[in-house]
Every structure is written in structure tokens, then in C-alpha cells.
Amino acid sequence: MKEHVRQVELLNRASGEFEPADVFQELDDKNFDDFDQLWKPGFSSPAPDSHWDWVAKARHAVSSMALETFALECAEHTQGLMLVNLASFAKLDSQRGRDLVYVELLATAPWNRSTPSQAGKYKGVGRVLIATAIHLSIEQGFGGRIGLHSLPTSQSWYRVTLGLTDCGYDVAKDMHYFEMTDQQAQVFFAT
């Protein structure tokens, strides 16, 4: 059942004002409708995540103890979505084998994505969802450790802005793999 997790704020780039937003655990029909009716028409054709079927993945997650979905809502619309897997283990040498929250999918709504000609509407969606994954990791006794594979366009954001460790290219996934240690999680919340 969909459950409110916490209230946060997102920066509306156009107005310069922060607006209240809400993080929910488990998606519902409202999120599915937003994805089908608002997100899909807004994807530019080469969007690397436009094929992600959030509805099917969220429905599968309901029956799995390892999978959790989250939605970030603001101004009555779904601004971001995340799917995480809690049955995952660290690969980074300093924490190899320790439990972590693996971020399988994370996406912000098409209208929040900046292009060379236009800034996205809300800033902070990705950071809020990553913070949600870290909070979940702490709640589950995983110390804030998270892991994820990054699309090429997001690598510097994870490495430089969020402070995750780049574990290098993962041949199996054809993407770079990143991890956050428990110490990095503390730094994340301190900044």
C-alpha cells in the first residue's frame, strides 16, 4: 500500500521558489497514470530510459520483499520515480559483501530534464530520491550504503556532485558501477 515517507522541497527554477513535495513508498494508480499520460508523451525519442516500464516493475515489486518503489510528487504530479533492490551486496573492496540498497532505476520526469535550450522545471528530484535510498539503507541496518549503475550522462553527477565512488566499467551491464560507503553517506547528509 502506498505510504507517505517524508515531506521535502524542490526548487522551481522558473519562479526561484522552493515548493513542498512528498516522497511515497510504493506507487499507485495516480503514479501509473502520470507515467502513461504525462511522462511518455514528454520523452524525446533518444531518451535512454524511455523504455523503462515503471508500471510493470512497480506491480512486480509489490510481491517481492527485495524490491521497493518510491515516487516523488510535487504540484500534484509525479516528478520522480525510483526502484531499489535490498537483496544486494557491495563490491567495493572496503565494504565487499556488506548489504546495501541497489538503485535499479531512477528517473526524473521529462519536464525536469535540462536541455541546452531550456532548464528543467524542478531541481533536486534526483538528489531527493538518492537521499531516500540512503535513508532506507540506514533504516534497514545497511549503514547508508547504496550501489547503482549509471547512464553515461549521469556519471559525473554521481561521482562529483553526490560523492559516490566510481568502481569502474562493469562489462556485464555495459555501464559504470558506483557505490556509496557508510562514511560517504554521512558526508552526503552533512553537505
Added chain:
Amino acid sequence: MDRRQMTLMLSDKEMNLLDNLASHRNMSKTALVRQALRLYQSVTERIENGEKVFVEDPGTKAKTELMVL
């Protein structure tokens, strides 16, 4: 999230194992039991879907298939 409570009766051997694993993994006993359930479900689902789960010896590279009945 809704929570339901249950009482779990464990033998000394089982409780010692739970204590040791929780200590080793720096997790609470509750967190460890939850994670064990997740992993058991995950492995069971994969095998039921026709996938195979192996344990590999890093030295010999010999693989042992994990069976869940």
C-alpha cells in the same frame, strides 16, 4: 508500513547463530532476519523461473549449484 508482531522460539544453537551473524554483519537481529527472508525469496524465485544459482570456488573455479527444494 504496517507491522505485525510474532514470537519466534529459537534453540540455543539457532540463537547463537543469529547473534553471531548479526554481530558479524553489524546489523540488528530483526534486520538480519528480514534480509534472510529477502534473500531466500529472491533465490527461490530465480530457481522457480528456471535460473540457476551457483557458488564458485575462487581458487579452482569449480561451481556448485545451489538447490532450493
